[in-house]
Amino acid sequence: MSLPEELRQIAITIAREAGAVVSRRSTEHLHPDTKSTATDVVTEVDRDTEKLIRQRLADLRPGDGMLGEEGTDDPGSTGVRWIVDPLDGTVNYLYGIGAYSVSIAAELDGQVVAGAVYDAATGVGYDGVRGGGSYRNGVRLACSDVTDLGHALLGTGFGYDAQVRADQGALIANVLPRVRDIRRIGSAALDMCWVAGGVLDAYFERGTHEWDRAAGLLIAEEAGARFAVIPENGRDLVVLAPPAIFDELFALVTPQN
Numbered sequence: 001m002s003l004p005e006e007l008r009q010i011a012i013t014i015a016r017e018a019g020a021v022v023s024r025r026s027t028e029h030l031h032p033d034t035k036s037t038a039t040d041v042v043t044e045v046d047r048d049t050e051k052l053i054r055q056r057l058a059d060l061r062p063g064d065g066m067l068g069e070e071g072t073d074d075p076g077s078t079g080v081r082w083i084v085d086p087l088d089g090t091v092n093y094l095y096g097i098g099a100y101s102v103s104i105a106a107e108l109d110g111q112v113v114a115g116a117v118y119d120a121a122t123g124v125g126y127d128g129v130r131g132g133g134s135y136r137n138g139v140r141l142a143c144s145d146v147t148d149l150g151h152a153l154l155g156t157g158f159g160y161d162a163q164v165r166a167d168q169g170a171l172i173a174n175v176l177p178r179v180r181d182i183r184r185i186g187s188a189a190l191d192m193c194w195v196a197g198g199v200l201d202a203y204f205e206r207g208t209h210e211w212d213r214a215a216g217l218l219i220a221e222e223a224g225a226r227f228a229v230i231p232e233n234g235r236d237l238v239v240l241a242p243p244a245i246f247d248e249l250f251a252l253v254t255p256q257n
């Protein structure tokens with residue numbers, strides 16, 4: 001088995017294990033703290049799940065690095081670094097809205113080569129390996145074949161910083177009249193997997209982090225989608241779409257370029 005394939009299997013296994021714990025704990029009374037701003041919440045489940053994933057990775061692949069949303073930042077010594085969002089969609093989780101996921105990607109010498117996203121509320125698993133396709137519960141994924149941006153259903157998301165939100169609102173005012181409609185699901189990793197499966201036609205978001213997108217972008221790319229990540233003062237803009245509408249969407253969401 002190739003190393004990327006081995007990493008994919010590990011990502012699937014641990015994302016499922018962690019997702020099962022997350023969904024089991026969804027009825028607990030949580031005590032959220034805030035992080036970067038008053039709207040940016042974190043729960044004990046986010047932190048405990050990151051700890052669980054770190055431990056499982058250390059057991060299976062000692063020496064690998066890991067970057068996690070809840071503070072883990074270890075470069076490791078093997079050339080493999082895991083990029084983990086233990087609970088993507090924390091606000092949904094807190095409010096009992098069934099769209100939250102565990103996202104685990106593996107980078108080999110700086111390139112993401114494998115990833116898994118586990119939709120913890122529904123038990124649906126997405127995964128992919130570079131050059132080997134991406135899958136939803138084992139069934140090969142293909143992004144939408146839409147050719148007209150005006151007929152595209154887009155996903156997007158909002159950050160937690162008030163100024164970023166104001167910019168995001170202005171951007172949406174420009175995009176909304178030109179597309180079929182926009183959805184705000186609340187888990188960036190799921191948005192990207194939904195693009196991979198053609199549930200959403202495309203996705204854009206300003207203000208994403210590596211852990212939000214590492215696994216989801218690989219899964220969508222392996223399903224035939226194109227993407228760009230544009231660094232914007234540490235608040236990276238992601239544009240993800242089928243090739244036929246990518247350039248038009250990119251131009252629409254980057255009017256300054």
Ligand code: IPD
Nearest residue numbers: 087088089090157158186187188
């Ligand atoms: C958030 C979700 C949301 C996206 C935000 C992310 P979190 O992740 O993915 O959909 O719009 O940009 O920060 O905080 O729930 O892990």
